[in-house]
Amino acid sequence: QVQLVESGGGLVQAGGSLRLSCAASRSIFSSAFSLNTMGWYRQAPGKQRELVARIRSSGITNYADSVKGRFTISKDSAKNTVYLQMNSLKPEDTGVYYCNAVLYGSGLSEEYWGQGTQVTVSS
Numbered sequence: 001q002v003q004l005v006e007s008g009g010g011l012v013q014a015g016g017s018l019r020l021s022c023a024a025s026r027s028i029f030s031s032a033f034s035l036n037t038m039g040w041y042r043q044a045p046g047k048q049r050e051l052v053a054r055i056r057s058s059g060i061t062n063y064a065d066s067v068k069g070r071f072t073i074s075k076d077s078a079k080n081t082v083y084l085q086m087n088s089l090k091p092e093d094t095g096v097y098y099c100n101a102v103l104y105g106s107g108l109s110e111e112y113w114g115q116g117t118q119v120t121v122s123s
Helices: none
Strands: 004-007 010-013 018-024 037-043 050-056 061-063 071-076 081-086 095-105 108-113 117-122
Touching (some): 037 071
Antiparallel strands (some): 018 081, 095 108
16 A cells, blocks of 8 residues: 655646645655656546646656646655646646556556645636
8 A cells, every 4th residue: 555645735826836745655666667657637626637747767757738848747766755846837727636656566556646735826
């Protein structure tokens, strides 16, 4: 089992910045060759949950087109923590942001979610 604890959400004006953090209860990125990933998803009211950004053990990152150039995902493997730096925020970035971890081993995968943190961007 892995517990994911998010922090850093809040209310910000359009054009502002926020930094989200997600701390895992155990090591996720113990090896650069691991397929394990951590990422951030968000869900706006009335919409489906969507991928925002994710990062692999190797450091390879993926971003949703809507956040490219504005958001940066990073990890601190020693602290089992992933960060999402969000700049130039827009009202459409509003939603609940969820931390996600996918662990691979012995041909199986396990997926974990955090409790979510609210991000509200006012116009």
